Amino acid sequence: MYAQMVKSTGQGVTPREEMTPEEQAFQDRIDADEKIEPKDWMPEGYRKTLIRQISQHAHSEIVGQLPEGNWITRAPTLERKAILLAKVQDEAGHGLYLYCAAETLGISRDQMYEQLHSGKAKYSSIFNYPTLTWADMGAVGWLVDGAAIMNQVPLQRTSFGPYSRAMIRICKEESFHQRQGYDIMMKMAFGTEAQKRMAQDALNRFWYPSLMMFGPSDKDSVHSAQSMAWKIKINTNDELRQKFVDQTVPQAEYLGLTIPDPDLKWNEESGHYDFTQPDWNEFFEVLKGNGPCNKERLGARVMAWEEGAWFREGLSAHAEKAAARRAAVAAE
Amino acid sequence: MPSLPDMATPDAAARAQEQAAGQTARPEDTAPEMRAALFEGLLRLGDNTLILGHRVSEWCGHAPVLEEDIALANTALDMIGQTQLWLGLAGEVEGQGRSADDLAYLRDVWDMRNLLLVERPNGDFGATLMRQFLFDAWHLPMLKALMRSSDQRIADIAEKASKEVSYHLERSTDLVVRLGDGTRESHARMQAALDDIWPYTGEMFIGDGHDAHLAEAGIMPTPESLRTEWDAYVDAVLREATLKRPEGDFAHKGGRQGTHTEHLGFILAEMQWLQRAYPGAKW
Helix, strand or coil: CCCCCCCCCCCCCCCHHHCCHHHHHHHHHHHCCCCECCCCCCCHHHHHHHHHHHHHHHHHHHHCHHHHHCCHHHCCCHHHHHHHHHHHHHHHHHHHHHHHHHHCCCCCHHHHHHHHHHCCCCCCHHHHCCCCCCHHHHHHHHHHHHHHHHHHHHHCCCCEHHHHHHHHHHHHHHHHHHHHHHHHHHHHHCCCHHHHHHHHHHHHHHHHHHHHCCCCCCCCCHHHHHHHHCCCCCCCHHHHHHHHHHHHHHHHHHHCCCCCCCCCEEECCCCEEECCCCCHHHHHHHHHHHCCCHHHHHHHHHHHHHHCHHHHHHHHHHHHHHHHHHHHHHHC | CCCCCCCCCCCHHHHHHHHHHHHCCCHHHHHHHHHHHHHHHHHHHHHHHHHHHHHHHCCCCCCCCHHHHHHHHHHHHHHHHHHHHHHHHHHHHHCCCCCHHHHHHCCCHHHCCCCHHHHCCCCCHHHHHHHHHHHHHHHHHHHHHHCCCCCHHHHHHHHHHHHHHHHHHHHHHHHHHHHHCCCHHHHHHHHHHHHHHHHHCHHHHCCCHHHHHHHHCCCCCCHHHHHHHHHHHHHHHHHHCCCCCCCCCCCCCCHHHCCCCCHHHHHHHHHCHHHHHCCCCCC
16 A cells, blocks of 8 residues: 555544535535546545545655665666666656646645655655565565555545546556566576575565555544545555455465465464564654665655756746747737 | 886777778678677667666656656666667677677676767766767667668667657757756756766767778668768757857767776676676576
């Protein structure tokens, strides 16, 4: 999940009898699975929550370029280099769709950047973990994109039209990324001893951070209840995490890799795997800025923005000059 | 102690020219000689895109606007794709069973044949753009000439690549004009980038014996033949960008014959590390 712990109104779901007629009509449209479009009336809480969620998702795509971009210059073959470049390019493209979707709600991309750079807006905790070996390019595709898809597939049905349409495009590309990641894992897991070691090490390091991507249990969260009523969120964090574990365990077995959880076992009764929860203290520390790479990741984005100011100003100045020249010609 | 030779290395291009000229005497050697020239010519094409693709990809995630991140990744991707084609054909022509990956990942600096221009460090975004523009303005006419190659395999690759490169040139031209004629700062940065990189452009137009062989057979154009078009195009764009073409025609050279700047060793150390550290592994 690229958006974690998105705060809603904090007041829980308003009972129908307390809703204004506008709010009732809005909720009826949501319940009838109609899409809400940017010019439609919407409650302020819906707008704000969506801005938080979509911008957090967009920021995750942008910051997410960095841990993988890290390996483009070291990709081991020309084909792998091309695939990784294409993938990172896709992520930047996802960021672009999502920023555009958020802009329809009345916030500019520059404002969203400002919130990211100041630390006010968050991005997914997973991108604060380092990519240390080539196998991490496999693990990121397999596990991180796998977890993201788990969240994003239901979001294709989300109530806000532009977000839903962005998700449909993004999901197509993400599932391709996941297959590419698994393909790298297969090459590594069935390769030399050193490659197998890299593959297992990558799984060891990315397993729990991937489980954290779904966020802490939110079965009692007022924020999640409201988001679910608005169909901005479709499933609980626990449902998605369980689905991810159930899907991933057999994939790891096929690779001959061991999931780093001694208590992981199939539960006949529930029809799901029992597994150990990630260390939620670590998760909250990462959100606070204490992950292994928080400073580098955000620092890189801030530096790119600040050092690029002259570039953006140059383009704007040229556009103004060109417009003035056109106006002068037209006046003649 | 024997007397040591003069420290000043003779000009690499002139030396290669002499060698190639000395080799033309025996007609029975034409085929292997032509094959060697063709191999060199293909390495020069593939190494340019390999090294520039590497440099451009260093920007991934660090560009000044999101649209530029996308455009740069796309440009790098095109160049890596072209590298696969050129080096793939080079390996085929060489006939020693080397693949495009073998050629990219297992040659050391002295066997690399790219222009010095493309291995220059990225600098600021303006320097990266200026390097790209000066290269694209050469690359497109080069590919257009290669589309008329007597070797169909080369003509086919050039046709595919020229579609991508005409977009690269359109984009880099547009940005050079807008930033040159933008703010005072953007103008100053673009002029500084131009002045800095200019002495690395002349190498694009200096041929050697291999080029002469290839041109005689109608396989590749002589580097000199691309100069007029490049000059005219670059002059026009610089004028529109309100930038001043640097005076002087001093050219650093040697890259096309394997004598590089200090920067290439670091590029290769990074690029080739996995292949070198884990020989024979499949990725």
